[in-house]
Amino acid sequence: MKTVAAILDQIGHAGPFADSTPLRLADVDLDPPRAGELLVRIDAAGLCHSDLSVINGDRPRPMPMALGHEASATVVALGDSDDRMFAVGDRVVLAFLPACGECVACVSGAGYMCANGAAANGRGELLGGGFRLHDCGADVHHHLGVSAFAKHAVVDRRSAVKIDGDIPPEIAALFGCAVLTGVGAVLNSAALRPGESVAIYGLGGVGLAALLGAVAGGGHPISVIDPMPGKRALALELGAAAAFAPGEEGGIAPPDLVVETVGKAVVLERAYALARRGGRVVTVGLPNPAELFSIPAVSLVGDGKTIIGSYMGSSIPARDIPRYIGLWRAGRLPVERLLTSVSPLGDINALFDTLASGQAVRQVVIP
Structure with missing residues (x-):
């Protein structure tokens, strides 16, 4: 299918980003999800210093890359027709490290140190290997298995945590990284x-x-x-x-x-x-x-x-995201106070200027 994604072609950009425009919105091809994967529609995505660190070169990553790693989304299609954990229409929060469940860290209960997930992230691939995004026939790397500055994404099902449907998307997104x-x-x-x-x-x-x-x-x-x-x-x-x-x-x-x-x-x-x-x-x-x-x-x-x-945060997303959402519902984690602004995806470069200036806490884009 065709979708739109914010692509970074090279690292080391300097601000003001509204002028240097490190990210370009591109019409890209997105493969269907494979077994163990989900096609999701991105509902909201937060800007984080981890994204900025790729843009300015502090955190080198393979290029080109579709950035964005903090997001809430809706499941559009399943890679497994008999998937019993997810269904079309489910609301999810995306986590930026899929845990394989098989490495030493995972079987020890420390999935946040998953060796296979970290290796896939370092290569800019999904946990199942390879790329699902393509720009004019060329592969586009995935950012931390999510690539959320886009209208749609294919993610490993282990990158998704199901949430209730009544949580505002711009609030839900913050649970994926900041919280x-x-x-x-x-x-x-x-x-x-x-x-x-x-x-x-x-x-x-x-x-x-x-x-x-x-x-x-x-x-x-x-x-x-x-x-x-x-x-x-x-x-x-x-x-x-x-x-x-x-x-x-x-x-x-x-x-x-x-x-x-x-x-x-x-x-x-x-x-x-x-x-x-x-x-x-x-x-x-x-x-x-x-x-x-x-x-x-x-x-x-x-x-x-x-x-x-x-x-x-030494977190297990499937355990901790619902736990933190529960604290939010109880009024003990007023996460909504972290939200600085909600903007269209087309403002992405200028928003990174605001982030780099230290003026913003969490800005969210709606693709």
Whole structure:
């Protein structure tokens, strides 16, 4: 079938993106779903710094690639006629790492570390191998198995989690990355205990979702650090006890848990220095691969701090997305407060300028 997708032909673009137009909307060919796959109509897709990192070259990926990895969608067709988990018309949230269920990580209960899913994502292929998108006969790589900046996508069924049909698409999309990663970093990776003190570096979609998770998990007090006054004000409304600009966090009593969401090695170093002796540092940011993280080696023993890398919030999407939606319904995760704007797909390049400027939390496009 024919559909429309936002294609990135080469990495390393500089802003303003409204002028350099790294993404082009193309009429592409989309193969039908194979066994174990779904054809979905994208209902809403969120812009994330992980997308921006591919555009600007911080996160190299094979080109050309159809970007977008945070989305809600509706099932249009099934690759298996006898699929008992999904049906045409089902609403789903798409997760950016399909777990194969067979590798060591998966059988150990850590599907977020799936080796086969990560390898497929690195190649820009679906978990079942190969490409389903083609532009003028040339293969187009998939972004994290989703490629959500498009009207339609073919995804592995293990990338989809069924949800109730009454959730607004623009809200549902946020559960696929920002919420899954940020809330999961606090509740899963860090295993926050009620009453523990928390500090969060960075107040983008993931950082503010981490704040929501810390509030829901009983963290106290919660401090946040971000250069944007508007984001600091929003954090205070969402439950932070104190908000600081970078460089002002010296007034924070060393917390039990520090969450770093910025994706810069220098910020991770600050997060490590801020944590109390015996404290935990969870990092979810994705720095440029050339960046190195440096700390005094003796401090690992002398201070007894723990550094935890958190990919996808150490989440199992089929378990955690429904759990987080339940907290949202109960009013304990006001995810809708993270939504900055809803725009048509044609505005995608200009929207990345807003994201890069730090002015947006989560922008969503409707294809």
